[in-house]
Amino acid sequence: xxxxxxxxxxxxxxxxxxxxxxxxxxxxxxxxxxxxxxxxxxxxxxxxxxxxxxxxxxxxxxxxxxxxxxxxxxxxxxxxxxxxxxxxxxxxxxxxxxxxxxxxxxxxxxxxxxx
Numbered sequence: 001x002x003x004x005x006x007x008x009x010x011x012x013x014x015x016x017x018x019x020x021x022x023x024x025x026x027x028x029x030x031x032x033x034x035x036x037x038x039x040x041x042x043x044x045x046x047x048x049x050x051x052x053x054x055x056x057x058x059x060x061x062x063x064x065x066x067x068x069x070x071x072x073x074x075x076x077x078x079x080x081x082x083x084x085x086x087x088x089x090x091x092x093x094x095x096x097x098x099x100x101x102x103x104x105x106x107x108x109x110x111x112x113x114x115x
Contacts, residue, residue: 003101007041022082033073039066053113
């Protein structure tokens with residue numbers, strides 16, 4: 001799945017990003033960011049493994065929401081001066097791409113279940 005592959009890349013980026021600098025020393029923020037990124041990837045996988053569209057949609061919605069949480073934390077990292085805008089912009093785009101692909105998958109499921 002494209003959305004899962006994008007989420008996997010995002011998770012890898014988040015783990016690399018949070019392994020150094022000030023963020024690596026802020027265990028609360030680092031942990032929350034990592035958990036949110038993992039939730040995106042794992043929720044997509046769990047949703048894909050479900051047999052009923054309602055359950056699949058539920059997990060994809062969780063993934064989409066967790067991606068929004070990642071974005072929120074990225075803004076916090078800038079506010080705390082842990083990372084600058086130039087560093088964060090490509091990661092914001094990764095999150096946006098992951099959300100677009102997840103939303104597209106959700107729309108395809110919705111369309112197929114209403115035909």
